[in-house]
Amino acid sequence: MDISFSAVLSQIMLGLNNGAFYALLSLGLAVIFGMLNVVNFAHGAFYMLGAFAALLGLDYLPRLLGSDVGIGFWSALLLGPLLVGLLGVLIEKTMLQRLYKVDHLYGLLLTFGLALIFEGVLTNYFNVAGEPYSGKPAMLEGAVNLGFMVFPAYRLFSIVFSLLVCFAVWYLAERTRLGSYLRAGTENPDVARAFGIDVPMLRSLTYFLGVALAGLAGVVAAPIYSVSPKMGSDLIIVVFAVVVIGGMGSIMGAIVTGLALGLLEGAVKVFYPPLANTVIFIVMALVLLWRPAGLFGKER
Template sequence: MFTIEILGKTYNSAAVFGQLLIGLINGSFYAMLSLGVAVIFGMLRIANFAHGAQYMLGAFVAWALLNLPELFPGSGLPSIGYWPSLILAPVIVGVVGMATERIFIRRVYDLDHAYGFLLTIGLAMMVEGLLHVRFGSAGLPYGTPKEFQGTFNLGFMFLPYYRAWVIVASIIICFGTWLLIERTRLGAYLRAATENPELVQAFGIDVPRMLMLTYALGVALAGLAGVMAAPIYQVSPQMGQNLIIIVFAVVVIGGMGSILGSIVSGFLLGLIEGLTKVVYPPGSTTVIFVFMALILLARPQGLMGRT
């Protein structure tokens, strides 16, 4: 083992790399979540504060699928494990998102932005409150899938297989979504619909339906992140509450509506947070917000935002 010097102080390299790795894992979740917020904001101009609740919903659906026999005794329903949940839960959460857009979100498109924000705050509180009533606030356990039980020995720390998988999967998900929106025909329609909805509609494209599907896509991404989080963090109604505030800060840093910006700043801020845990532990809870303030002073449109 060797030592590393940061700002004139020396640190054990194992501690530094360990925290950076944890930062990378947290950053994977920041990136996946801020990506969804950026997609929704970019296309719908809605600041989706319900994103944290939708992430929590993904984890809850995965937990419920696993515990179907206990939740509905006598119904003969099977227990559905991690791998099917990875597809099923985001689909279920996405469908809920579609209904949410139809029933609620659609009504505030033409109003001041403030109302979309307030509406999604209300929706998040309702969902979190109701699940709290039903399941309590204590975390529900969700086991690591058996394929991922075990650890890599990296020399400076043990990395559980599952966490390595989270890092890899989130990079694939982020890159895939970026490709979908920036490099495909569907994505081109979406971007065009944001620029000039009337014109796109005139070309015979159903813009309201596209907005609904975009919202569903963003929400499904949150649900997917929730399933991936279930084995790492405890499944509880509040699990998305503090996270959503960090995610909003990440989106502001990346440049609101910039998809690549949200991905890059998600991973970057996870790493910065990890590094802060080594250098100045009490600052680790606030470093992202302070960083956001600094970015706004130097570059108000965000790292990759356009004005």
């Protein structure tokens, strides 16, 4: 097979597309792990719920209310993460909160169980093969000619949008006063409390933020992929690998590794397609051997 330069570039664009999703999802995981010390296995389920929020708002809600207009894409982009985030807060307040003091394993088991429940319930009502989301905004229909390839406008939008969100979150956590409170509240809760910071409230806020990011990724993914109860569990393993490679808890690490691995996967698809699904895990194994704390992580 002869490989042309434009073929490689095209696959790299697709890799960037996947990488932006990986970054957005692993970012939320990294925020939750870095600040709450919770391995959030329900992250894929929240991503899936975000996509379902968009689908249900557009197709089912109007049918239920008997109205003609549903919740469009732009509103879903705001409402989806909000609803998913609130569900997250509910879970944090009633369940997760009790597990901060015990081993990681308990949080992992709880969130894994929750993920199975969400998936199971939705599998009862929806096609596992997925339902198409028809709410793609008209202005993002069609394709853009990039010279070396024709790229769908919506996918281009999803890349740019995801990167902007990633940068905004990094800025919020690392460069603002609220971010410093968040970090202080989790790194040394006793001292933070002594300074009059409401630590439980900050923790809820952190979980809200992390989970809302997953919900947001779900809404952005809805027009590209079919919305299905299994869409989260398909992705979560890869996203965990990204977080492990980047270094658990490192925000910049999650963003950079997410993008880099998406690109790597895209490149591998050109040269040896059967390896594409495995390459991320090979990298993970190598990184764990060489730097057990991950590329951007600090040894604790």
